[in-house]
Amino acid sequence: MTSLKFSIANNAVTHLGRNLYSTTPPALAELVANSYDAYATEVNIKLSNDSIVIIDNGKGLDLVELEQKYAIIGSEKQEEAPINGLDERKPMGKKGIGKLAAFSLGNIYTVYSKSRGSSANDWLKFTLNYRQMTASNDYDVEVTETELPEEFSEFESYTSGFIVKITDTRRRITEATRNNIRKQLSRRFYINQSKTNFKLKLDGQELELASNEYYNKIQYVVYFGNLEEDEIKSKFENVEILEKYSKIPHIATYFSNSNISGWIGTTNKPKDLKNEDGASFANIIILANGKIADEDILKSKSNARIANNYIVGEIVADDFISKLDDPITSSRQGLDDSIPEVEELILNLDKVRDFVIERWDEIRRENAIENLPERIKSNQSYTDWLSGLTEEQKKINNKLLDLFSNKLDDDVALDANAVDSMVTSISTVINNIEADDLIASFEEEEDSDAQYALLFKLMTNIAKMEDLNHANLIRKRLSAIEKLERLMADDSTAEKVFEKHLSDNPWLINPYWNVDRNTPTETDYLRNQEFFNLDRGNDEFKRNFLDISIRVAEEEYPIIIELKKNTADGYARVDFNMINEQITNYRQAMIQNIPELRTVDETDIKVIFVLSENTGMIGAGNKIEFTAREKQMLDISNITILKYSKIIAEARKMYQDHLKYQKEAKLIPDLSTDS
Template sequence: MNTLEFSISNNTVTHLGRNLYSTTPPALAELIANSYDAYATNVNILLSSTSISIIDNGKGLDFDEFRNKYAIIGSAKQKESPFNGLQERNPMGKKGIGKLAAFSLGNTYTVYSKTVTSDKWISFTLNYTDMINGDKCSVDVEEVDLPEEFSKYNAYKSGFIVKITNVRRNITANTKKNILVQLSRRFYINQVKDNFSLTIDNKKVNLDSNLYYDKIEYLIYFGYSSEEDLKKQFSNSKIIEPYTKDDNIKNYFKDKKIKGWIGTTIKPKDLKTEYGASFANIILLANGKIADEDILKTKSTARIANNYIVGEIFADELISNLEDPITSSRQGLDDSIIEVEELITNIDKIRTHVIERWDDIRQNNAVDNLPERIKNNISYKEWLNTLNSDQKRINNKLLNLLSSRLDDEVPIDNQVVDSMITSIAGVINNIETEDLISSFEKEENNNIQIKLLLKLMANIAKTEDLNHANLIKKRLAAITKLEQLMQETDSKEKIFEEHLSDNPWLINPYWNIDRNNPTETDYLKNQEFFKLDKGNDEFKRNFLDISIRVAEEKYPIIIELKKNTADGYAKVNFNMINEQITNYRQAMIQNIPELKSVKETEIKVIFILSENTGMSGTNQKIEFTERELQMLEISNIEILKYNKILSEAKKMYREHLRYQQGAKLYPLLHNEENK
């Protein structure tokens, strides 16, 4: 048995071990990097709810190497000689502090190590509490047989095992999947060429591609001698092109032997994992391992394109030649170093160029980015064909803004999207009108002025038609909504009331009330309250569903409605209607001064009932005799059924719609032509 003594200050252990890594993947990456530097060809990570184990078949360490290398924290990492006939590897680590990453994962870890010159594994255990309680920490090192859980690795001629216990973060099934995805991005190793394999719970991790590679739509590269490998790697990309804008930047990357690419995905969600992590940034790798998780973090912009951008930069030689390029947080490069600052500046310029090209490409293909139901809509295609080149350019620019909203994870209602599309049509037409007015004012030739005037008049007429078309669209939507309410058996009476009060023209086409700007002769009220004095100190409360004043009627009109399903309170008869309307009229006469001398029957009433209403003997749920209907008519009470409202509204706007279809004023979406 031998004693291994660690000489280290407690602040170093806490800073470089416990607090250095906020999540599991970067801490694991440090331990994997140590295995790679030790010329391991196989690294397996085993995850459970209580422990994390990292097993490799690298060179391992004997006791003297533990004492002279491992136990000295913070000394420059010594380069290992190639092992087992492998080619020389550039070391991923530089400071020899990666081992402390284990304390970010758990409170205790046990090491098992074996070299080719020893027959036994040696082992010791480190505890975080012991490491921070003084300037020195001694542990016993002994020869051991591997425990049963690692028995399959007894066949290794050499190797290194770290088992971390008392883990600090829960390891769930989703955690394991996320670790696999995150580790894939933290390395870039040609696993075949380097003879290196990484597995998590015996599942291989791909270290030379990432999940977003097949989602890259447009890519700009630099520092590559050929794009053939990129074409294979990004086989789904529509555009792959070299950076050519600035020769100085091109030569910078060539001279520094730095290569990389920056690309854009189709949608922002293509850069997000199912566990919430986002890869919408540009990483920098050195010697196969991530050196900066977001190289342009100090160059943030508010451009929409940033949500679509991803990139990978490879700067092995530059980073290897820097004295101490990594910041104290180990999460990125130290941008106070002149060489690092220069690198960041040049990458930022390429990103700016990518954003400019992305804007152009998206704008030119704006229609292709629309939902299938719109871009394949016959009416929309016909409308596009009516546009001239300038109008198409403006249309694409506006659609590009809309596309970014459609790409959001929060879905937008189809009707909202359709409204935006038709609004864009209105904007384009208004712009054309403004251009014509400007040209008319500048032109001095009378003949040309007349031609411009005629064109302007036609354009103004078109604008008026478009405004009318938008009104028709809104009314068609209101008709559709009423139809839906009628079909839904659980629709509440209050919902019918709100919909009809918002669209009184459904009841009478001449009623077009603006409740935001009421006048003395034109206003509408919901649930208007009147108290009816029945004498003998007896009062009855009355709530009118809708009351409306219009220029065509001398007195307010009462609208009482029931839901379309003829059951419960909605199933009425003649006596119930007569009693309810009598109370309403008397209450209004008592409370409205101008009605004091008015006969009850002078106040018009519209009673809206279920479509399941008819004459006696027609087997309807609500039935009236011919005599009852005559009495209601004499009493100035009109019975109106929902299905009649619907059919009359459709009939009224059908001709308007046919005209708009022929004129192609705006694209008709949602099969409006069938309504």
């Protein structure tokens, strides 16, 4: 048994280990990079709720190497000679501080190291404790020779290797965490595994290090540097548009001369670049010697362009970074942009990104209709409307649809009615734009004959706009009818919901009741839950709340509308006596409290009683039934029984001719049907 002395002045363990990595993937990547630099051909990562283990079959370290290489924090990393006939690997690490990444994962880690030439079961073992190391500038640990514990028995055959077991972990490992680590590690390395003979496994599953999951979701790619078309095509088999950057020749030349190669691409939707936990890959990374050197090279050039949520890129800059002196910032967050060469790289990549955004805008507009839901794209009415547009109108339509499609691309689901409403509203705007253009042309034209021709066209357009406004009104009313149908079909719909919908759309009950409840001066004409006390004498009062009361020019007195929910059970299951008693109380209370009604016979106050569609004459098998005599008495009492199903039937019948004309005129697309 011997000791190993670590020199850790100035809180190096905290600054260079604990505080450098705020999440698990980058810390793990540092430890994997150490294994790669040690010429490992296989690295196994094992995750559990109480430990993280990284096992490799690299060169390992003997006691002297542990003292000279491992225990000296921050020394320049020495290149290792290849083993097992492997080609030379350019080291991923430079400063020898990656080992401290283990302390961002847990408070204690144990090392098992076996160097080449050691006896079969001869492993060196020592344990580092974060709290103890940070308590002193010098830290001694005991190194013992041991056999591997049972948990590592599958690796006993290694002739050399290095194992780091981290305990007292700082973050809980969930299935979502595993999935995120898997994807993040794949992106943090770019290694041609067939050429380098290097495998990385997470809980037994091998990771693909030469491609990422989002590769098959890339639609448009711009590439630059010394990449060949065949090489980029093999990477993106499903890419729709591919082109080499050449817009600014001196920038294209810069990448070739600097031996910097890469690509920037766009996806169809932002979610194509997101993990299950919402983490986004929508950025451009820099890779050096197979490992990520900057997670977001254009972070200092951020902008609010929507396109940035769709953009991803990978840049390989091995030679470029190797020539820089200390290129990584002290925070390990990426390349140091205060270095002139790095600043130049950022400026040139920003220009390429601008080009990608311009092309993205063009492509999106050209294909704006393709981004709509399939039910709209295949709607015959919509395709007929599109076919009637001029080229200029098509361009404007595509531009507006493109702005809207960005919202469709969001992860938040949009109601189908809201989507339909937006599409038809855009159609209305297109027709309005035509009228505005005609007016502008009329004012600029001096020739009288030309003015007359424009005037005739303008009058035609105004007539068309009147039809269009009428069509929009029909659309709104159809939407209200469809909503009432949905409320009827839902057994859980409360009475209050029916009351609000009929209050907002009183024309459903009577087509002439066009009260606009959004206009303050109109609110007195229609009231909800109007309250009246009925004085029964002897200090006895009955409280009455009218569901809806409406005052219209066609009727001399206020109209009472009482309604029940569409489900004929509980309070909503009424009979003749219940209706008669309730309405009598309402009428008498109104007469007592409204002076102009004092001399009115109570049957002069019209009542509409809205009931479930499960209502009919006795013997028909409905839950709510009336005899012929009861129905006659209600009619005589000026009480109309109205079923929800009849409201729907009458409303649809009323607008049938309007709809037929609208479809034939093709003023705006009819998205209420698939035919």
